[in-house]
Amino acid sequence: MQTQLATQVTPELRERFSTAKKVLVLTGAGVSAESGVPTFRGGGTSAVWKGMPFDVISSAQMVERDLPAVWEWFDYRRGVLNQVEPNPAHYVIASWQDRFPEFTLVTQNVDGLHRRAGSRNPIELHGSMWHARCIDCHARFEIPRIGLRPNDCMSCGDRLRPDVVLFGETLPPGAFELAFEVATQCDFCLVVGTSGLVYPAAGLPEIAKQAGAYLCEVNPERTPLSDLCDVLLTGKAGELLPRLN
Numbered sequence: 001m002q003t004q005l006a007t008q009v010t011p012e013l014r015e016r017f018s019t020a021k022k023v024l025v026l027t028g029a030g031v032s033a034e035s036g037v038p039t040f041r042g043g044g045t046s047a048v049w050k051g052m053p054f055d056v057i058s059s060a061q062m063v064e065r066d067l068p069a070v071w072e073w074f075d076y077r078r079g080v081l082n083q084v085e086p087n088p089a090h091y092v093i094a095s096w097q098d099r100f101p102e103f104t105l106v107t108q109n110v111d112g113l114h115r116r117a118g119s120r121n122p123i124e125l126h127g128s129m130w131h132a133r134c135i136d137c138h139a140r141f142e143i144p145r146i147g148l149r150p151n152d153c154m155s156c157g158d159r160l161r162p163d164v165v166l167f168g169e170t171l172p173p174g175a176f177e178l179a180f181e182v183a184t185q186c187d188f189c190l191v192v193g194t195s196g197l198v199y200p201a202a203g204l205p206e207i208a209k210q211a212g213a214y215l216c217e218v219n220p221e222r223t224p225l226s227d228l229c230d231v232l233l234t235g236k237a238g239e240l241l242p243r244l245n
């Protein structure tokens with residue numbers, strides 16, 4: 001199967017999308033790029049925080065080693081998120097949730113922008129930076145967009161950590177299993193703004209492909225997932241997704 005390269009929605013892509021019954025959308029950091037949220041591997045460089053590559057500062061070991069530094073990193077990112085808005089890509093994806101007999105949004109992002117755009121229940125494979133979790137009793141607390149985040153667990157008093165899946169940590173119980181199940185049943189899979197490097201999330205398009213789904217990737221660049229896809233829509237999600245409507 002040869003991946004078709006396109007910069008505009010092709011007639012076949014439009015037909016496949018408009019007749020789809022079970023749609024799976026998988027998003028990564030690229031869907032938030034046009035909101036002004038830096039991606040992790042944008043432009044070939046990896047995000048660095050105070051000299052640490054993001055997969056070091058966002059790792060299980062760092063929670064053990066230097067929890068205050070991990071909080072500083074996420075406090076900084078919440079500060080960035082407080083200055084930005086969802087972009088057309090988030091809004092269009094939210095508008096699709098009632099358009100198909102079955103629709104599931106799975107995101108690797110922890111920025112909360114899909115929810116702010118109106119997506120009601122995205123599967124947030126990597127958690128959310130807008131929640132904290134107790135290191136000890138695992139109680140979860142929402143972090144307000146404005147104002148101070150809770151410092152210590154209000155249930156047991158122990159320390160809190162971001163309720164985010166860091167590198168080397170397992171995903172929230174049931175999240176990947178649910179996403180996996182959807183991928184085995186879908187007939188249309190849209191992969192938006194991910195470099196396709198982080199597993200197990202990046203394994204979902206392959207599952208959809210094996211299930212016979214039509215795959216469309218939306219990304220300015222090719223990724224390791226591109227060859228799996230029937231069509232690679234080359235460009236920005238905020239510009240291209242509204243044209244899929």
Ligand code: BV8
Pocket residue numbers: 027028029030031033034039040041042054055058108109110126164165166167168169170171192193194195196197198199200218219220221223235236237238
């Ligand atoms: C796991 C939260 C089982 C944190 C994230 C050693 C030990 C344990 C596991 C591993 C190991 N070695 C490897 C692994 C597996 C590891 C992994 O996959 N590593 C990779 C990097 C090699 N995975 C894990 O650790 C996962 N857990 O495997 O558990 C286990 C557990 C213990 C022991 C054994 C096994 C957990 C992974 C989750 C990590 N947490 N996020 C945080 O946010 O700080 S992942 C992080 O990367 C973000 O969530 C991000 O979303 C995700 C993926 O990146 P992308 O979203 O793809 O973003 P990226 O910047 O890379 O790409 C952006 C794309 O957008 C580009 O393609 C660009 O071209 C495109 N783009 C740009 N502009 C636009 C655009 N597209 C469209 N429109 C635009 N305008």
